[in-house]
Amino acid sequence: GESGYVASEGFPNLYPPSKECIWTITVPEGQTVSLSFRVFDLELHPSCRYDALEVFAGSGTSGQRLGRFCGTFRPAPVVAPGNQVTLRMTADEGTGGRGFLLWYSGRATSGTDVPSVPCPKQYRRTGTLQSNFCASNLVVTGTVKSMVRGPGEGLTVTVSLSGVYKTGGLDLPSSPTDTSLKFYVPCRQMPPMKKGAKYLLMGQVEANRGPVLPPDSFTVLYRPNQDQILNNLSKRKCPSQPAPAA
Structure with a gap:
């Protein structure tokens, strides 16, 4: 389909332990898949060793890996190079979190131009x-x-x-x-x-x-x-x- 929601098993409650779940998302030909995370809550580890959500280009997990995510910060939007992406979520035997909820949508291919970014007049570093x-x-x-x-x-x-x-x-x-x-x-x-x-x-x-x-x-x-x-x-x-x- 052109758009829709995908959620981890059990969402918005805790996802089950010791599981591997795989989803393949396909939008119409000539479009690219865009993923926007609305909720994200997986067990945190610096290298996502325990629980993780991986995103791969194409159908299956043998394509280019576009991201590997865990923790409680929502990942930045992911845009695939084609009209298919595959999600793989793995959970170890420990207690995890609520999982994830994302919105996928197809968008017309816009070529290879690098998106422009509004540049401020001065560099300002904020926060700690x-x-x-x-x-x-x-x-x-x-x-x-x-x-x-x-x-x-x-x-x-x-x-x-x-x-x-x-x-x-x-x-x-x-x-x-x-x-x-x-x-x-x-x-x-x-x-x-x-x-x-x-x-x-x-x-x-x-x-x-x-x-x-x-x-x-x-x-x-x-x-x-x-x-x-x-x-x-x-x-x-x-x-x-x-x-x-x-």
């Missing part, structure tokens, strides 16, 4: 390290190796990773020796970065653009004491994210 840690699904430390213009009006920034604290569903090792990651920065110099400098980067992993550093992302020069703070934050449960106003 903890609040931004919870609001971001990708948290890493690393050294900027290159900054190249494009795609669109933004930059592609390649970072040599030294620490990984939240993966955003990417397959990143916890000890990322010789691992690089490319971020898309929609607004040049927002956040401000320099080649050769080491940073703490808090961003998002988006289905259509991959790792992204939005213009208000929490990006600061790296300090050694941040490692212990980030390790502690990764072990805590983030507070529930408030639902948007109707």
